[in-house]
Amino acid sequence: MRSVSIVGIGQIPVGEHWELSVRHIAYHAIAEALEEAGTEQVDALFVGNMLSGSLLSQEHLATLIADFSGLRNVEAAKIESACASGASALRIGHMAVASGMHDVVVVCGVEKMTDTSGESTTAGLATAADAEYEAAHGVSFVGLNALIMQRYMYEFDVPSDAFAGFSINAHRNGAKNAHAMFQKPISLDAYLNAPMIATPINIMDSSPVCDGAAAAVLVASEQAGTYVTGHHPGAVQILASASANDTIALHDRKDPLFLEAAYVSSQKAYVQSGVTPADVSFFELHDAFTIMSALSLEATGYARRGEGWHLAADDAIGPDGKIPISTLGGLKSRGHPVGATGMYQVVEAVQQLRGEAGQGQIGSASVGMTQNIGGSGATIVTHILGG
Amino acid sequence: MRSVSIVGIGQIPVGEHWELSVRHIAYHAIAEALEEAGTEQVDALFVGNMLSGSLLSQEHLATLIADFSGLRNVEAAKIESACASGASALRIGHMAVASGMHDVVVVCGVEKMTDTSGESTTAGLATAADAEYEAAHGVSFVGLNALIMQRYMYEFDVPSDAFAGFSINAHRNGAKNAHAMFQKPISLDAYLNAPMIATPINIMDSSPVCDGAAAAVLVASEQAGTYVTGHHPGAVQILASASANDTIALHDRKDPLFLEAAYVSSQKAYVQSGVTPADVSFFELHDAFTIMSALSLEATGYARRGEGWHLAADDAIGPDGKIPISTLGGLKSRGHPVGATGMYQVVEAVQQLRGEAGQGQIGSASVGMTQNIGGSGATIVTHILGG
Amino acid sequence: MSIASLWRTRQQRYSLQGEICPECHQAIFPPRDVCPHCSEAAGPLHTMSGRGEVYSYTKMFNVPDGFLAQRPYTVALVKLEEGPMVTAQLTDITDEDVEIGMPVEMVTRKLREEGDGGEIVYGYKFRPVLAAAD
Amino acid sequence: MSIASLWRTRQQRYSLQGEICPECHQAIFPPRDVCPHCSEAAGPLHTMSGRGEVYSYTKMFNVPDGFLAQRPYTVALVKLEEGPMVTAQLTDITDEDVEIGMPVEMVTRKLREEGDGGEIVYGYKFRPVLAAAD
Numbered sequence A, B: 001m002r003s004v005s006i007v008g009i010g011q012i013p014v015g016e017h018w019e020l021s022v023r024h025i026a027y028h029a030i031a032e033a034l035e036e037a038g039t040e041q042v043d044a045l046f047v048g049n050m051l052s053g054s055l056l057s058q059e060h061l062a063t064l065i066a067d068f069s070g071l072r073n074v075e076a077a078k079i080e081s082a083c084a085s086g087a088s089a090l091r092i093g094h095m096a097v098a099s100g101m102h103d104v105v106v107v108c109g110v111e112k113m114t115d116t117s118g119e120s121t122t123a124g125l126a127t128a129a130d131a132e133y134e135a136a137h138g139v140s141f142v143g144l145n146a147l148i149m150q151r152y153m154y155e156f157d158v159p160s161d162a163f164a165g166f167s168i169n170a171h172r173n174g175a176k177n178a179h180a181m182f183q184k185p186i187s188l189d190a191y192l193n194a195p196m197i198a199t200p201i202n203i204m205d206s207s208p209v210c211d212g213a214a215a216a217v218l219v220a221s222e223q224a225g226t227y228v229t230g231h232h233p234g235a236v237q238i239l240a241s242a243s244a245n246d247t248i249a250l251h252d253r254k255d256p257l258f259l260e261a262a263y264v265s266s267q268k269a270y271v272q273s274g275v276t277p278a279d280v281s282f283f284e285l286h287d288a289f290t291i292m293s294a295l296s297l298e299a300t301g302y303a304r305r306g307e308g309w310h311l312a313a314d315d316a317i318g319p320d321g322k323i324p325i326s327t328l329g330g331l332k333s334r335g336h337p338v339g340a341t342g343m344y345q346v347v348e349a350v351q352q353l354r355g356e357a358g359q360g361q362i363g364s365a366s367v368g369m370t371q372n373i374g375g376s377g378a379t380i381v382t383h384i385l386g387g
Numbered sequence C, D: 001m002s003i004a005s006l007w008r009t010r011q012q013r014y015s016l017q018g019e020i021c022p023e024c025h026q027a028i029f030p031p032r033d034v035c036p037h038c039s040e041a042a043g044p045l046h047t048m049s050g051r052g053e054v055y056s057y058t059k060m061f062n063v064p065d066g067f068l069a070q071r072p073y074t075v076a077l078v079k080l081e082e083g084p085m086v087t088a089q090l091t092d093i094t095d096e097d098v099e100i101g102m103p104v105e106m107v108t109r110k111l112r113e114e115g116d117g118g119e120i121v122y123g124y125k126f127r128p129v130l131a132a133a134d
């Protein structure tokens, strides 16, 4: 298996891009990534996307984007794993290069969520759950996470402001990221007074609906030198890539408060890379909701069960903390264009590892971990990257 | 790159499965394939599917199916390339095993098209085209193929019954396949009197709307001996796998009458395998419409431009002909559950290569080629398999 | 959900019809082809009692298309006494009523105004079990 | 198509606004970020004349949701005189009229009764160019 490296990244600022269609925002990210890699020769484009069929009436999305991006006669396929589509697509790109099937692969995560009404988008997001036994009962995606959070607070006797630190950290970091949707810190008061979406999840616990696209160019590590153009210090190597699943329905989990798929995929990634949790310089976790940050930290080796929220309360998650998370804003502040998110995480990890994260740069970033979650924990993909 | 072999296949008869949901039909195919391979140990499930989001309000489909099939802690992802989703998923499974990332991969193509009204399904299929510049004008997927056929007949001065042979051959062969939707031969009269869907395409030129699922178990060829259980003569090797794209919109093609992506992907496949068109024992092509059979034969090296239909007229495509096609009914007679079709083609090719195609068995089948088309020719995936 | 899907799941929605695994004897809802507990072929049909307790709940203010008329409403995870957990709306409650551990029982109610074909969709919701006077 | 998508494509639908590539000078419709002919950055906006000829056509009897009221109708590939080809309905025709090579011109018509938000969608269709009397 060939080792695989990232030699170019691109991203469009996350936000409401009314003036641009899905093909335009994807092209923006792809063109930037190819420009950085200094190549026009591409063998394949894998697109991570969740909602183009249900919200935009546009399937065959990878071929549409390849066409619009001037990539002809290449392989193109869309990869869908709900909100984990972005990282799932990266895994496919990784396998394509690792196998020797392709030499230059572009992976692009893209989502256009603001073309439709809020209720349509909410219904679209609920397609990540079991249509017949979850969505049919009117539970939204926020609602599923709220069910987890409510039970977590009950079972572990957690105070109602316990999760504030995750949101405050995300916004503080996002304020330093020019590509973030929200670039302003928030106060504890703002968190405490935020309106409820689905109790106990308030607006500050939840990531926003938005548009975005992020891309990376993958080549064999042994050939990476050819592509690095001097715009940046060097290629970033994919040290580990793993995916695991769990029951699609929250109600079918053995323990709805434990992210088994995060545990399994992170353990695989640790073994593949020889990296331990203590070696990780920063962790781009899937903070779609603050409760997910706590559960991810618990399943991935940073906290015991029921204690993940202590890391926020103790500010161990800040840029100078024990395990910096959401270093450029995370899903909460940078935004969560669902199928694109996994690729934003990777693009930001590359920025950190290159030392190009600007004001959001954390000190001595040598190993970065990213984790992308689909559904209420049903698909979880972990990557470990090194400079 | 490890060579990859198929050690188990499964399929549900194509038809209208009102009594079964998408998860049930997928499980049927997966369970049969795993049973044949004699293994319960699976590393990943890749699902080829086009329409679950727009027709069933169910994304995250691969994880749903993995869950229902009892596959926990595996990787699961859905691959979407319109009607080429099935073969695209096979390519991903191939890369997963070839790279060494996984040892045992299940690929399942599945589509449920009969849960919704005909008009909804027609609108769903149109999402394979450019939503803003094709589907917005009311053109259906049949309509796009009709535009190709009309021009082809004009440009090459083709008589109106020229395509009958493709449909007659498909139904004659499908009559011998217990998994086919239509198991009855048709007459020339039936073809000539068939009602129009979109001129000049009549019902006998067009494949039906239906449900289906087909699956295969992939392992490294060097390990294939471990899995072959004695139910069948042996593993079938994937000798070549290639995909190419073209413009998504028919109106943007340099030449709308030439399947450039079929040409590119088949040429790649010939080079990979060292096989020439003359070496191919049978060709499972994408006869969603009779015009597509003609164009595929032309782009893949069996006929000159504008002359593909001669092969049907001369019956060179029959079981004993120069290049047998649609040997178990093809899309026309076996049926075309869109995202599943690419996997039905592969499963049937395996049946032929094992000598297990029953009454539909063709003589001396040693090399089979399959070709799966997404959209009006925008994504074309070619595989070559050998015994 | 399409009419076909509604038809296929009617026994589940109207009467919580599940299964008992013949191998490990655990209750399963909804029916599956493979038992999630022991991976054997799942077993004969079994209708759940409809009694259970609230494992978790949420009051939803932002809701999906098709549920706007009922907003806001409360959705719960209900642990059935046979073992399986289900996702369902709570009904016949006031906000103060709801708490984790609360005993509930199944009732049939309108789930959403209309499905894709304009049909009205009925199915299970849960309401508090009134404690016997003591 | 969503309201946002309709708004973004309005100049294309109402007036066939495309581009001329500054590098290879070919006409492009709709506008693209990359010229499909020479792969350079595509160029300044250019409104097509709306004249062209039928490259192919089909009379459709089975139609998608949203177009039922107009059924059957004829869709064509129209080769614009500037070069690009477009997919569009033909209007103001009888069945006998239509043939490949027929000169047509763009008109604005209702494309479908209502979009996702209930709005009426207008855009280009093509009708025969009446030959001058001779």
Ligand SMILES: [Zn+2]
Binding pocket: C021, C022, C023, C024, C025, C026, C035, C036, C037, C038, C039, C040
């Ligand atoms: Zn059991």
Ligand SMILES: [Zn+2]
Binding pocket: D021, D022, D023, D024, D025, D026, D035, D036, D037, D038, D039, D040
């Ligand atoms: Zn140009």
